Amino acid sequence: MIKREAEPIQALDPRLEEIDCPVGGKSFYDGTTGLLFRHPRHYDEARGGILAETMGLGKTLICLAVVLATKGHWPQIPPEYSVNQQSTRSEVGSLVQMAAVAANRERIPWKGYLSQDLDRCRTALEQNAITYIIPPPETRRSRRPTTVSPGKTIRTCAATLIVVPPNLISHWKEEIAAHVEKDALNILYLDDGEAIWTPSTSNLLLYDIILMSKTRLVEEMLSCSFNSPLEDFHFLRIIVDEGHNFSTFGRTNNAVSALAKLHVERRWIVSGTPSSGLLGVEASTAIQETLEGTVDNDSRLIRDILEDRRSSGFEIASNINVRNSALHQELKDLEKLGSISMDFLNLKPWSNKKGNDAASWKQYIMPADGKRKPKSLASVLESLVVRHRIEDIEKDIKLPPLHNRTVYLEPAWHDKLSLNLFILNLAVNAVTSERVDQDYMFNFKNRASLNQLVTNLRHSGFYWTGFTKDEVTKSIDVSRKYMEHKMLSGKSEHESGELREGDFNFLLRAIQVGENILATPSWVALSAAHELGLYIEDFPDDAREAWSLCQDEPSSPLIMGASQVTRAQHHVDTHLYASDPASGLAALGKSTMEKLWQSLQSEISKSEEELDHDHHERSPMIKKRSPQKSKSVLISTSIQKPVTMNKRTISRVKANSSTRKHSTANSNQATLKDKNNAAEEQKKVSKPPALKSAMKSALKKPPVDSIDSSSVLSKTRLSGTASAKLSYLLDRVISLHASEKILIFYEGDNIAYYVAQALELLGIQYLIYTGSLSAERKSAYIATFNATETFRVLLMDVHQAAHGLHIAAASRVFFVNPVWQPAVEAQAIKRAHRIGQTKPVYVETLVLKDTLEEQMLDRRKNMSPQEHHKAEKSLLDDDVMAQLIKDANFIALLPEEMKDVRKQMAPLREPQRLFGRVAVGMEGGDPDKDLIFPEGMKGLKGRKRKRVA
Secondary structure: OHHHHHOOOEEEOOOOEEEEOOOOOEEEEEOOOOEEEOOOOEEEOOOEEEEOOOOOOOHHHHHHHHHHHOOOOOOOOOHHHOOOOOOOOOOOOOHHHHHHHHHHHOOOOHHHOOOOOOHHHHHHHHHOOOEEEEOOOOOOOOOOOOOOOOOEEEEEEEEEEEEEOHHHHHHHHHHHHHHOOOOOOOEEEEOOOOOEOOOOHHHHOOOOEEEEEHHHHHHHHHOOOOOOHHHHEEEEEEEEEOHHHHOOOOOOOHHHHHHHOOEEEEEEEEOOOOOHHHOOOHHHHOOOOOOOOOOOOOHHHHHHHHHHHHHHHHHHHHOHHHHHHHHHHHHHHHHHHHHHHHHHOOOOOOOOOOOOOOOOHHHHOOOEOOEOOHHHHHHHHHHHEEOOOHHHHHHHOOOOOEEEEEEEEOOOHHHHHHHHHHHHHHHHHHHHOOOOOOOOOOOHHHHHHHHHHHHHHHHOOOOOOOOOHHHHHHHHHHHHHHHHHHHHHOOEOOEOOOOOHHHHHHHHHHHHHHHHHHOOHHHHHHHHHOOOEEEEEOOOHHHHHHHOOOOOOOOOOEEEEHHHHHHHHHHHHOOOOOOOOOOOHHHHHHHHHHHHHHHHHHHHHHHHHHHHHHHHHOOOOOOOOOOOOOOOOOHHHHOOOOOOOOOOOEOOOOOOOOOOOOOOOOOOOOOHHHHHHHHHHHHOOOOOOOHHHHOOOOOOOOOOOOOOOOOHHHHOEEEEEOOHHHHHHHHHHHHHOOOOEEEEEEOOHHHHHHHHHHHHHOOOOEEEEOOOOOHHHHHHHHHHHHHOOOOOEEEEEHHHOOOOOOOOOEEEEEEOOOOOOHHHHHHHHOOOOOOOOOOOEEEEEEEEOOOHHHHHHHHHHOOOHHHHHHOOOOHHHOHHHHHHHHOOOOOOOOHHHHHOHHHHOEEEEEEEEOOOOOOOOOOOOOOOOOOOOOOOOOOOOOOOOEOOO
16 A cells, blocks of 8 residues: 555556567557557555555454554645745744755655654644645636735645544554554644534644544535535545445545545545445355354355355346446446546546546446446456465464354244235236236336335244234225135136136135234234233242233233333342332233224324225226226235334343333333434433443343242243244353343344344343444444443344444354345445454354245355345345245244144243342432543534634
8 A cells, every 4th residue: 555655656647558569679559549559657556555455354454453553644746736845034043943844845754754753843744844835726807996806825745634434433543552552643633523624724733633523524625615625625634434435427425525525646445345235255155154163254265255246247148138237336436436546536647637638437438238348457456456365364363263043943833824814815816917007016107106015025033023903804804805806707807717726726725824923812903002922931920911912812922022021020030129020910901902903003093094084085087996906905915014112222230239220011112213312312411431331241130039049030031932943043142141142133123123123121231233223322332332331232234234334243143034135245244253252153044934034045046146236225125935925824823832822932041030030129320320422522522612722
């Protein structure tokens, strides 16, 4: 990197190709224009480029090393402004002043040599920094008198600007604190939460690094109320972390406009994924399932993956759709690369202005007629990209082993019901719509709705309560009426003869499945209440009926919703030291359940009124569908986003004896964003705690004598859940969380809430990292999880894991659902498996056996990179996967499971004690008590900034 900065070589114009001349010697041929040149054209390479180092292998450290190695180096005056820039003194300067000017003019890096006690010399050097003038733009001739602008004076500055996403500010601070000696660099931190503006021009010269967030840069450079001091300097270097997000092509955005106003000599983009087509081999190795006793960074595995990549190009030639999709993705990648090259790196000749040998990126680089232009592109990549070879990395850096395995689980009863409901939905729709026109879900006009349905189908592999009893009943009725109509008419609108035997049997099977679902009392209750089903053993007999979710008769084990279990647990735990902690438990259960059912009945009545109103208001011009050709009633439910529970993103289980706050009995329909806003308001109540507070251990054991062993409450156990994946996940967390930190990736906020509810019941502290969090809270969650022992589990939206986050504190990684995009999964895994990780990393992906999940994972493993590009946004874009969904079969429901509640449960390996797990005090507390907020970030957002000297 330093060599490219200091001594950019002169490279042959990438538009030209050196060839042998027929009359001897060499000539240079432009294959696009057909011109032949006798003499070559050369251009200087960019002073910078793209640092595309492998994910997790120290891009931040490489950048800091470059800054340290060039500390005090000064930028050159741009050639176009270096003429007639010699300033004249009004009087003879002192010897110190003249020496300072001479030293700065020669760009001597004096900062690294002058000690702090030579104050007079340092002051003289700082005051006599080299400047140049940018002349004013030419104005049109006018007869009116005009004021001639003197131009803009720019001062050279030895500082490096580092621009990072807001959530990575704390990561850079941590890396600097861990790897840079104290006082080795003078650093200014500017985040969008800071309460002051950028220091004045004279003070900026004192810094070696100015670290700022992307949002702060945009605010500084594009503000209409003032001119940022950053505009007055010519900086040595700018480094943009995750800079691929700054790229545009044929358009502008605020970030690009802000960067365009800066004067910088050396420019770097830092990104492990500068484009989706430039992913390193680690994206493939990270997601490879490891065999017993092997690790994924084995050299043989890497060679096999590279060979597969080379051969995949031959396979796609026969598939027109895949080839076209691959070329479309390549166009997008090349447009992004062109934007970086021209708009940011100022790479010649692509950034040349019109009339100055301008080169067209589109003409010379972009594929035409499906044919690539590899020579020009190879030249550009060679001049820009800096990246170590795999074999060189392995010589110097040895990461701990990475073990990746897929865990195949038998679906629990409720898992089968949820998945079967989606298949029933698709089956009834396919048959009754006769697979034609817009009534058919797979019609191209229904693509957005179908995508949402498939997303919900994937989420249902964890847990789902989105369907109601009435909807299933109506869908069964539609199926029966359609069959009766066909049997009476004997003709189909698009096919002569009776209903096809396959469709007839499919509808019969759908009706049978629907009836089995309606015959399951626990499903009816859990779906109506939108509750996570939990199975409780030895609940106090006098309170069983009061708390039972199934209204007919309490089952054994008792089926309860997670919110109700939380309420009961809270009641007992707040009365642990009473003579009878169970006193009032039955009465509380009765009132809680009455309020729940009343609330649900009120919602149902309101819904019915809205439907009736909509029916009466509907225009008579709207054609009514015929009974034999209608969508399944479940369609509207299948394409709705799931109901989420009332949960925070931070655990309310405390490591000490502070109050444990629980959710109410009712599952309020609150979104995650609403809860985050509430947390933001609550956190302003008190000042952020010191680091010492956050270091309190979460591993303190609860009092063993909190409940008398003779009490019936001591025998009450959480024996299982309604989700096979949740039960497995809880078993793993319970066995691992004391010795290892755990990272759980999810897709869909409802899944995070269900996991959080279960962890809260077990007294295990967690954090939920989601996209709706503020930047400062995101930074606080990562810093706290990495630095303290308080929070043992971090739940993270998998799509939030691809932004350079460092979570090396976690050594156990779980994906609750298989991830469709390999690059997203690889990015997520690399959050934990990176430099700084000291333990082996174990990755587990949970998959339900013999379901669409398993088929999806098998299909993903056999897809080429080009096929992945085609189906990057939706798995429906893959023809094979779309057909698998169309042909999905029902999961078998065993008769013994229908009758035995115990066999419907996904059991925990070891039932967990429900009451008396933690000591509960009576005092209030700050929900952010144990969080580490980066200095200056908490509570400053929205404050008016003040300019400082």
